[in-house]
Amino acid sequence: MRVLIIEDQEELAETVAAGLRREAMAVDVTTDGVSGLAQARVYDYDVILLDRDLPRLHGDRVCEELVGEGGRARVLMLTAAATIEDRVGGLGIGADDYLPKPFAFAELVARVRALARRAQPAQPPVLVRGDIELDVARRTVRRGGTLLALSSKEFSVLELLMAAEGGVVSAEELLERGWDHAADPFSNVVKVTISRLRRKLGADNVIETVPGAGYRI
Secondary structure, three states, X not given: OEEEEEOOOHHHHHHHHHHHHHOOOEEEEEOOHHHHHHHHHHOOOOEEXXXXXXXXXXHHHHXXXXXXXXXXXXXXXXXXXXXXXXXXXXHHOOOOEEEEOOOOHHHHHHHXXXXXXXXXXXXXXXXXXXXXXXXXXXXXXXXOOEEEOOOHHHHHHHHHHHHOOOOOEOHHHHHHHHOOOOOOOOOOHHHHHHHHHHHHHOOOOOOEEEOOOEEEO
16 A cells, blocks of 8 residues: 655654554655655555645645546545544545544554545455465464464565455565655566565465566465
């Protein structure tokens, strides 16, 4: 899952980003409306956390632009204003959900996950390929009933491969969906993560390399 935070309170933005990364999400942060809109146009995000009161370009305008361009990213609007009129106004300009500040982090995570499910084709809560079971909600993976200890990136890559239902997923797509914009596209980070996953999943190479195309399970 890839998330963009557009929030001018830098400490809050970085705190939320750190928490979402612990939930195995790839997160980018911008602190004003102009750079946030530009970032949203470059990368394929599942969810955008959008502060309403932004410098340089108001959050309402950012939301209107994103909705008008027909992107698939879902917008969760954040604001200190919590009246019914504010909520109706935010939803009226195209936001998918609205969360007043201050908010409980657990609720934020739940809303982000719910919006992300709407941003892509529905998938079952537990993905199964052979004897591998990946529980999306509980963030757990078992093989043959044995619980595996995976890093957040390993979990993300495995989820993408299993969700493809036997289809090939390119290294470029894995990098795009599993890492933030700071990841070097010329690095071998995907290859290294796949190698670690293979070791943890067992010696039978359940992850197949398709030459010139990518990987599949």
